[in-house]
Amino acid sequence: MNQHTRFNLPLCLKVEEDAFSHAEEIVTEYLPGIKGQKSLVISEQFLIDLYSEKIRDIQRDFYDAELYTMGNAEYDEAVVIAKRICMEDIKIVIGIGGGRVLDTAKYAAFISKAVFICLPTTLSNDSLASPFAVLGTVNQNRKTLPCKIPTAIIVDTDLILNAPIAQTLSGIGDTLAKYTALYDWRLSAAAAGTPIDDFADGIASLSFDSVFHCDEKNLKSKSFIRILSRALVMGGLAMEIADSTRPCSGSEHLFCHAIEEYYPQLKISHGVGVALGSIGACVFQGRDESRLMEVMLEYGIDMNPMSYGITKDIFFDLWRKAPETRPNRVTILNSTKPDRAWLDEIYDRMCETAHEKSQ
Numbered sequence: 001m002n003q004h005t006r007f008n009l010p011l012c013l014k015v016e017e018d019a020f021s022h023a024e025e026i027v028t029e030y031l032p033g034i035k036g037q038k039s040l041v042i043s044e045q046f047l048i049d050l051y052s053e054k055i056r057d058i059q060r061d062f063y064d065a066e067l068y069t070m071g072n073a074e075y076d077e078a079v080v081i082a083k084r085i086c087m088e089d090i091k092i093v094i095g096i097g098g099g100r101v102l103d104t105a106k107y108a109a110f111i112s113k114a115v116f117i118c119l120p121t122t123l124s125n126d127s128l129a130s131p132f133a134v135l136g137t138v139n140q141n142r143k144t145l146p147c148k149i150p151t152a153i154i155v156d157t158d159l160i161l162n163a164p165i166a167q168t169l170s171g172i173g174d175t176l177a178k179y180t181a182l183y184d185w186r187l188s189a190a191a192a193g194t195p196i197d198d199f200a201d202g203i204a205s206l207s208f209d210s211v212f213h214c215d216e217k218n219l220k221s222k223s224f225i226r227i228l229s230r231a232l233v234m235g236g237l238a239m240e241i242a243d244s245t246r247p248c249s250g251s252e253h254l255f256c257h258a259i260e261e262y263y264p265q266l267k268i269s270h271g272v273g274v275a276l277g278s279i280g281a282c283v284f285q286g287r288d289e290s291r292l293m294e295v296m297l298e299y300g301i302d303m304n305p306m307s308y309g310i311t312k313d314i315f316f317d318l319w320r321k322a323p324e325t326r327p328n329r330v331t332i333l334n335s336t337k338p339d340r341a342w343l344d345e346i347y348d349r350m351c352e353t354a355h356e357k358s359q
């Protein structure tokens with residue numbers, strides 16, 4: 001296969017104030033052919049209530065688009081939406097929301113071959129530009145399904161500034177977790193005797209660097225929102241180029257999957273879950289975790305596992321179950337089996353460091 005036709009890139013990425021009010025203009029500048037085509041806006045109830053006026057304006061601008069109110073981010077629902085898109089000859093799907101809405105809309109657009117326009121309302125993880133959708137299947141199980149990268153990504157800084165800070169912290173955690181994800185990816189490629197894609201590696205590393213070395217730590221500043229938006233999109237591009245989630249997802253993600261699958265009652269965001277996971281992963285990888293931990297704390301991520309109800313027993317159980325969540329994924333956990341004493345020590349150190357910094 002020709003290496004250079006292997007991947008898709010979004011036609012546009014705009015990060016602007018009040019961008020949603022001229023989303024149609026932005027998109028048609030790149031894709032004039034979609035003008036007047038039948039469109040569907042997908043969002044969820046609380047966002048429709050919160051941003052009723054903005055969403056109504058977007059419906060009007062996109063040729064009187066209908067509005068679909070999403071329930072759960074489930075595979076079955078994405079298929080129902082895709083059927084409607086096909087039956088009603090809808091050509092444009094506009095997802096307005098966080099990861100759940102965007103993944104459902106992205107997958108529905110992918111299987112129905114509609115153009116997907118991504119309008120994130122939060123910067124909570126790198127799924128906003130990734131060629132994958134994580135959807136619920138049966139019980140608590142969620143599956144990562146390959147699909148297509150969005151055609152257009154438009155970030156309205158007004159909405160991001162209005163989103164809860166916890167969402168932005170999640171996006172920061174997901175980006176900083178690339179430190180251990182990239183290491184695990186290189187490790188697994190070496191084990192398989194295959195080279196990794198240098199460009200995917202480089203882009204994911206840049207995404208990490210832009211947040212890790214960022215002097216602007218004011219999460220409510222426009223310049224930071226621009227940096228984080230780009231970092232998350234770059235993570236998505238790295239996955240697209242690598243044709244895998246691996247540049248952005250290693251053993252720290254397995255730790256977070258274990259939380260989602262075995263302890264769904266714990267209240268912790270995806271990005272913070274992987275941030276906590278990356279500290280353990282970093283130690284297992286034989287690398288110094290102190291600076292990574294410091295930067296996470298500087299941004300204001302609470303790195304104390306106790307704050308989320310993760311006790312020492314749960315911490316041990318999460319790391320024990322982590323490899324089972326994606327059995328085919330080679331990470332540091334294939335060669336390093338952390339025992340209870342080691343995990344207790346990491347747990348204590350995380351609690352202490354988080355506590356010291358909060359003083």
Ligand SMILES: [Zn+2]
Pocket residue numbers: 125126174248249253270274
């Ligand atoms: Zn992630």
